[in-house]
Amino acid sequence: ANQVAEATASRPPVQALVDRVSAVFVPVVILLAVVTFIAWWLATGDAAIAWRPAVTLLVIACPCALVISTPVTVISAITAAARRGVLIKGGAYLEALGSVKAFAFDKTGTLTHGQPEVMATRSVDCLTGTACDKCDDVLALASAVERRSAHPLAKAVVGAAEARGLAEAYAPAEAVEMLAGQGVRGRVADKLVTVGSHPFFDAQYPHSAEFCDLVHDAEAHGQTTMLLSDGERVRGFIAAADAVREDSRTVIAELKALGVVSIMLTGDNATVAQSIGAQVGVDDVRAGLMPEDKVDALKGLLAKYGSVAMVGDGVNDTPALAASTVGIAMGGAGSAQALETADIALMADDLSQLPYAVRLSRFARHLIVQNVTISFATKFVFVVLALAGVTSLWLAILADVGVSLLVTLNGMRPLKFEK
Numbered sequence: 001a002n003q004v005a006e007a008t009a010s011r012p013p014v015q016a017l018v019d020r021v022s023a024v025f026v027p028v029v030i031l032l033a034v035v036t037f038i039a040w041w042l043a044t045g046d047a048a049i050a051w052r053p054a055v056t057l058l059v060i061a062c063p064c065a066l067v068i069s070t071p072v073t074v075i076s077a078i079t080a081a082a083r084r085g086v087l088i089k090g091g092a093y094l095e096a097l098g099s100v101k102a103f104a105f106d107k108t109g110t111l112t113h114g115q116p117e118v119m120a121t122r123s124v125d126c127l128t129g130t131a132c133d134k135c136d137d138v139l140a141l142a143s144a145v146e147r148r149s150a151h152p153l154a155k156a157v158v159g160a161a162e163a164r165g166l167a168e169a170y171a172p173a174e175a176v177e178m179l180a181g182q183g184v185r186g187r188v189a190d191k192l193v194t195v196g197s198h199p200f201f202d203a204q205y206p207h208s209a210e211f212c213d214l215v216h217d218a219e220a221h222g223q224t225t226m227l228l229s230d231g232e233r234v235r236g237f238i239a240a241a242d243a244v245r246e247d248s249r250t251v252i253a254e255l256k257a258l259g260v261v262s263i264m265l266t267g268d269n270a271t272v273a274q275s276i277g278a279q280v281g282v283d284d285v286r287a288g289l290m291p292e293d294k295v296d297a298l299k300g301l302l303a304k305y306g307s308v309a310m311v312g313d314g315v316n317d318t319p320a321l322a323a324s325t326v327g328i329a330m331g332g333a334g335s336a337q338a339l340e341t342a343d344i345a346l347m348a349d350d351l352s353q354l355p356y357a358v359r360l361s362r363f364a365r366h367l368i369v370q371n372v373t374i375s376f377a378t379k380f381v382f383v384v385l386a387l388a389g390v391t392s393l394w395l396a397i398l399a400d401v402g403v404s405l406l407v408t409l410n411g412m413r414p415l416k417f418e419k
Helices: 004-010 013-044 047-060 064-083 091-098 106-112 133-146 152-163 198-204 209-220 247-256 270-280 291-305 315-323 334-341 353-388 395-413
Strands: 086-088 102-106 118-122 174-179 184-187 191-195 224-229 234-242 261-265 284-285 308-312 326-330 344-346
Touching: 013 047, 013 247, 047 395, 064 086, 064 091, 064 395, 086 091, 086 353, 091 353, 102 106, 102 291, 102 315, 106 261, 106 270, 106 308, 118 133, 118 152, 118 209, 118 395, 133 152, 133 184, 133 191, 133 224, 133 234, 152 224, 152 234, 191 198, 198 209, 198 224, 209 224, 209 234, 209 270, 247 261, 247 291, 247 353, 261 270, 261 291, 270 284, 291 308, 291 315, 308 315, 315 326, 315 334, 326 334, 344 353, 353 395
Parallel strands: 102 261, 102 308, 261 284, 308 326, 326 344
Antiparallel strands: 086 344, 118 234, 174 184, 184 191, 191 224, 224 234
16 A cells, blocks of 8 residues: 555656646636537537537547556556556656666675675784684784674674684673674773785785785685784784675676666775676676765766666765765665665565566656657547547547556556566
C-alpha cells in the first residue's frame, strides 16, 4: 500500500505533462462543443440535430484514457520490480532509471561482498614471516581499537583476533576517535594506538622502504591494508581481502551492452581499487575518495553524462546517493540511512537485478509513450468525425471505452516482463 502511494505521489515527468495538457484540454473541448452546437443549430435550424455532434464531441474527448495511461504502466512496472526484489519509490525514479547514461558503484559491499577476511599480519620486526608473537601483537592491538568500530574491516580484524585467541590480550581501547575516511585511534595500555590507511600513514608516520614494499605487494593482490602505530613507531600492518561478488562482472558487462558506462568510486587506495576494477570490468576507477569527494566526483559525472545512478550500501555513500540522478541502495546489508536516502533499493543485495531494472524502466517508458500516442490519436480522429457529424454517439462511447481498455491492458504488460 505504501509503495503504491509513493508511486502515485512521485509522478514521472511524462505524467506531469499529461496532467498539464489535460487541464487545458478539458475547457477547450467544452468550448469547442458549445461552438459545435451553435454552428450546427445555425446551419440546420434544428436544436435536436445540433446537440448530437456536440454531445458526441464531449464523450469522445473525455480524457479518461489519457489520464490512466501512465499510472497503470507505472504501478505495473513497480509491482513487477518488487517481485524481483527491486523496490522503486516512485514513478519519477522509474522513468529516470531508463535514461541513466552511467552507473557509479561503491566498492565495499556493492561490487564486493562487504565481508573482508584478514589474509596476513606483518610486524616491522618480523618482515619475513606472518605467524610470530610480534605479528600476533599487531593483530591484538588492532583488535582492541577496532572493537569500537562497526566498519567491515574492523569486524574482520576483531574476528581474526578472536579466531586466534588474541581478542582478550588487551582491554578494549579507551578514548576512541574515528578518523573520517582514514582510520581509528584509541588508548590501549597507556599507548595511543592508531590503525589507518596506507596513504594516511605515508603522510603521518615514517616507515622504511622495505616495509612499504610489503604493503604495496599486498595491495597489488587486491588486499586492503591497515597500518598500525603505537604512538612511538609503526608496528606493522594487517592485510584483508574482500571477495568480489560472483555476478559483478556479468552485471557490468550487461550494463555495457545497454550502453551504460560503469565507474567505481571508492575510499580504498588506488592499487587495490585498480585490482578490483580490473576483475569486474568497470570503465573507470576513482580511488582514495572521502564521502565529500564522492559527491564532487558525482557532480563531474553528471556534467559529463547528464544522468548518473549511484549504487552504494553504507552511511559514507549517503551524500553521493542524494547527489545522483537515481540513488540505489543495497537493501539487505545496507545502512538504514542509505536505504532512506536512496530512490531504489535492491532488497536481496542482488546486483543482477540492476540490468533487469534498467530494461524494465525503458520498457515502461516505451509503453507510456505508446499509450499517450494511442490516446491522443484516437481522440483526434473522433473529434474530427464528431465536428463533421459523421459519427454516432454510441460509436463515440464505444471508442472511448475501447481505447481506455486498450491502454489499461497495454499498461499492464510490465507485469509479465521477464527480460
